[in-house]
Amino acid sequence: MIQNARMIIKRVGQSSRALFCASLLLALLIVSTLVTAKTDVVLVSDSSRTTAVLCVGxxxxxxxxxxxxxxxxxxxxxxxxxxxxxxxxxxIQRAFPVAVQAEGGETVVWTTASTVRSVLEAAGIPLGEEDVVAPARGELVEDGTVISISRVTYAEAQHTEEVPYGTQYEETSLLGPGRTQLQSEGQNGEKLVTTRTRLVDGTPEGEPQVVAEEITVEPVDEVVLKGKERAMVSTLRFGDVPIGDDGIPLSYSRVMKGAITTGYSVKPGQGTASGRKPVPGIVAVDPSKIPYGTRMYIVSSDGSFVYGYAVAGETGSAMKEGRVDFDLLYATYAQSCAHGKRALDVYFLD
Known part of the structure; x- marks a missing residue:
């Protein structure tokens, strides 16, 4: 249509009236074209400046x-x-520079983000849960903000430590009241200790913290005998035969006063003639006179020493030859030596 208007103007030449009409026609055609093309006025906002722009789709x-x-x-x-x-x-929201310092280097990030967290997320810079960030992750940023990141890691190490042994006291009437005797020596154990150290940008911060302990060698307590009157040596117990306040069984079939007794011990793994487990309370007898399995209670006449409940379960030449009536089993050789040779009262319980 605009091309046709131009042809009309050319034909009319210098005629002013015709020229006016042609110009008016050209203007109408241009307006008609713009309207047909759906002309829009668009606002362009760039930072603090806003401009109206006429555009066509x-x-x-x-x-x-x-x-x-x-x-x-x-x-x-x-x-x-x-x-x-x-x-x-x-x-248009214009990006501004933010410097990010981490791992000994610096990166400039152009961003429109508003907080430290969003800047780092937009830049693809990961953060550990314990990493130290300044300014804080939720703080606002602006042109020229410098974000520093200190990486927090942990280093684990292991070492061994000695586990000191303890002391167990066992009361016995084998010793006088208040006296003590070492029954078995203690032995220290060992443990594996795991520690964790906090590192900030690879530099240790604070003291290592213990996070785990594992006993690799169990300690063995020393055992000390402590003298006490009427403390029983035997580990055996007969619930059907209680002991009276006077230190004598409430029921028994007979008593052998002043029996000659000695003490003995056994090596690890050694058994007994009767097949019973060798524990304090098993006594050696002449089985032709006292059958294996016979139950007894052995105590000094004044009640100060108490061997306690006993079972005939072993024999020996001294008993068969009549030189000794009973040989009493102890936990250690030292205790058996401490027993020596004693005259004791033996109460038969069956």
């Missing part, structure tokens, strides 16, 4: 290019449309 990028408005790395461009579908407003 262009994309935001094309509009900005025609207006000579450049968009840099990190700039954020958003477009808002009319309800009818045409462009209404283009907003």
């Amino acid at each position: 262009s994309a935001p990028e094309s509009i900005l290019q025609k207006q000579g408005i450049s968009v840099g790395p990190g700039d954020l461009v958003t477009a808002k449309s009319h309800a009818a579908g045409g462009l209404q407003k283009i907003t």
Whole structure:
């Protein structure tokens, strides 16, 4: 249509009246063309400056290019449309530089983010849960903000430590009241200790913290005998035969006063003639006179020493030859020596 108007003007030549009519016709044709093309007025907001732009159905990028408005790395461009579908407003949010210092280096990030956390997320810079960040993760950022990140890691180490042994006291009437005697020596154990050290950018901070302990060698307590009157030596117990306040069984079949007794011990793994387990309380007898399995209670006449409940379960030449009546089993050789040779009262319980 515009081309046809131009041809009309050329034909009429210098006629002023014709020229006026042709110009009016050309203007009407231009307006008609713009209306037909759905011309829009778009607001372009760039930082604090807003400009109205007349455009015909262009994309935001094309509009900005025609207006000579450049968009840099990190700039954020958003477009808002009319309800009818045409462009209404283009907003440009300009990126600003933020320096991120981490692992001994510095990176400049151009961003439109508002907080430290969002800047780092947008830049793809990961954070550990315990990493130290300054300013804090939720703080606002601006042009020139410097974000420093101190990486927090942990280093584990292991070492061995000695586990000191303890002392167990066993009361016995074998010794006088208040006296003590070492029955068995103690032995220290060993444990594996795991520690964890906090590292900030690879530098240890604070003392290592113990996070685990594992006993690799169990300690063995020393055992000390402690003298006490009427403390029983035997580990055996007969619930059906209680002992009275006078230190004598409440029921028994007979008593052998002043029996000659000695003490003995056994080596690890050694058994007995009767097949019973060798524990304090097993006594050696002449089985032709006292059958294996016979139950007894052995005590000094004044009640100060108590061997206690006993069972005939072993024999020996001294008993068969009549030189000794009973040989009493002890936990250690030292205790058996301490017993020596004693005259004791033997109560038969069966």
